[in-house]
Amino acid sequence: MSDSDGSYNEASSPESEEVSQLRSSSSGGGMNTRSTRRSNAELRSTTGGGYIWEDSIQRPWDIVQEDEGGSLATAIADLVQSNKRKRLFYEQTPLQRGIIRHLILVLDLSSAMADKDMRPSRYQLSLQYAVQFVNEYFEQNPISQLGVIGMKDGIAHLISQLGGNPAEHITAIQALRKDEPAGVPSLQNALEMARGALYHVPSHGTKEVVIIFGALLSCDPGDIHKTILTLKTERIRVRVVGLAAQVAVCKELCKQTNDGDFLSTYGVILNEQHFKELLLSACTPPASTKTEKSAKGKSASELMRMGFPSRIVETTPSFCACHTRLLKGGYLCPRCNVKVCSLPTECPACGLTLILSTHLARSYHHLMPLRNWYEVEWPEAKRSKASSCFGCHKPFAPVPPTISSSGSSTKIRISTTSSGSTATVSHQDKSTATHTSAAGPTGSTGRFRCPTCHRQFCIDCDLFAHEVLHNCPGCEATSPVSRRQNASSSSKAAAAAAPAFTTAPVQV
């Protein structure tokens, strides 16, 4: 099963990833995905200081403001909202991403992982997150491959081979739970083993290594910088999730292999939640880096012919063509009608690559990202007649009578800033804050509008639509026909066409 994925890689040509004209150079990062950006916002990832202990002491009660009635409800609601708001900026350029990925997950199994600064221990928690990572990785990259390597006692252990079956990797990782972390880690050994595992990977796929690194040292047999240079020339990208503190060699490693961008690829965790976020952010297919783009001289992308077989269920068992096993059911090759028992595979009779179309469809939201919705200001909210969220029906906060439907309102929002330090509302600000809260209950309308269909949504639906659904409920509920209708009121046409419809059904 594990090697069955490789089948349609054979048909590949030397180099396939192409320069994306669409890619904006706005952010320096090679992979400015939503999640990395979110984590960037939260922590010290900007190199210029900003460590959590360097910040002024941050007391949660400082940021809470009572409203006129002495109630905290609005202040709390606003805090919740501003937290959600932080997550609201999404990648909307359809990037060229490496969708067929090959990734090696490197786990630190050294004695540093026995530390109990996370519950129950670094070791157990990182194994637990590794399992989640595997699940999430295959969820987002169903036709990609993964392998797991452990660092223990100064050498690298192969935990599971590069393969496409999540269950295999998970069993292998679960089996580690009984072991104890021991010895020192060796980054070089692990990287060399990962390099070996990725050596035969076809060039149209990405080659990536993700390291969970708990130790502050690496015990290497040779010069690790040579290994880093080899990785760079072989275009293997390395991401590191540090559990303790920043390590110079890890920074160098990420910097060299990611085109100088270590900010989005090397993260040191702040807490358990942040650990999970950093790790799972590696599940999103990476955008092509500059070196990869410039390395592509010739255009050698190709079209693969694939079959989408349908599943059949038979009353009597018959042999599958791939393993000659007796089975009741399987998939029929759409070209030659041969029965195979599992997908993806190559048809044993005609050589057609057979794949489930659902595998391909999982990545489509990367191709066609949903546009960001913009926040509706009070005057606009007043002008619009919508009183509830189009998606979930939740009624919007009523428009305060003081708002005029023209002009723009000043908007002061109690917000937590990106560095994590809180913009506490000082005494001078207090008067203005209460002033705006008289004008608008929270300062923001809590309405978000899709630029395409102009429907208004609540913040929860905004998050849901961009993070889970990847559809705009409003756009999907508007047919192109009726959009056209709105543009030109075609009452004449309707009257003229009416008889054509009425005749047929009435006779029934």
Next chain:
Amino acid sequence: MNAVDGSAHVPQESYAEELEEELPSLLVIVLDVSPAGWGTESPPISLKEAVASLLVFANSHLALNHSNEIAVLAAHSSTVRFLYPPRQTTSSTDESADGNSTNNNGSQGAKGRVGGLTTEEGADPSLREGSPSSGAAGASMYRQFRVVNEAVVEQLDALLSKTSVADIAQPSNPDVAVETSMVSGALSIALSYINRQTGGGEATSGEDVTAAKRARILLVSVCSDLAAQYVPIMNCIFAAQKMKVPIDICKIGKDTVFLQQAADTTGGVYIHLDHPKGLTQYLMTAFLPDRLLRTHLVLPTQSSIDFRAACFCHKRVVDIGYVCNICLSIFCQPPADRSCAICSTVFDPLELSDLTKQPVLIRPNGQKKKAKKKAKRDEGSATPAPAPAAAAS
């Protein structure tokens, strides 16, 4: 065997824990009311009968547990509307997009037609009278039932009577009705609604959704052509799978490709009604038990699943497609301009001609010479056939 279709990633163990307590469940019914589906020459079941059956079903769901909830959505060919709970009357963003059938003549025609679709009697009131909510039964009816029934019938009536002929006409040919309905829109709204009802934004990750409340979607579908909505429907399917919301499909009329995949991926039930007149019985036996009960029941299984996809270029349903290896878009034929229409990658012309070449006939030994000659001639005439093979070797 099923392990490959991706549904295996969803952990199954958590269901067993839920068995302990009886959690309330939310049922979202999506009713496809596209005129093209119900208005065929001899509909196997009229919309009126279907609505009556659905209301019986909805009431039974409410009767199972006093905290059970229900929502009903109508997917029309041009719009989606909440039938229950009804949207506040002040909201009119959707009104404006519904297509303004202000023209008196047009709406009259539509009304008569809708009556014709639903009942033989013709006029709107019949729809209301026929429903279980009105008449003497109303007085002695459990209040919740009546509220649901009346709201659904009222809203559906309003929706259908407002439909103008132009709303459902095809853009290219105004005399033919579109054969589609906004299924992807209805599913998107249903999922947003479920997201709010089952914990809202706090559980967007999809992990704790099941803890709060169980939800499922029942789609009663009549239209057959959904190829244009392939990507949005697939997005809905994966979102539902992530949220552990099964999508049940009750299919009247011709089979629809992607809905089978929806039921299969999300762990829902797909039934194609052989005898649509017995809709009530189908609903009560196959769709009423919720996810927990279903593990103990023998459910109707799908005999086979159509896993075909729709191409991005013509929205055609294909079983063999050409896939761009950068963005994984599906095309039904190699693009004429040799570049991917989605990611604008330029394909290798050599590889491309490899795909388009015709099969070469292998001749028995005796004719070898002849065949060679023929091949030479082919090469000369610049047929794409054997040339690339020679070039590759």
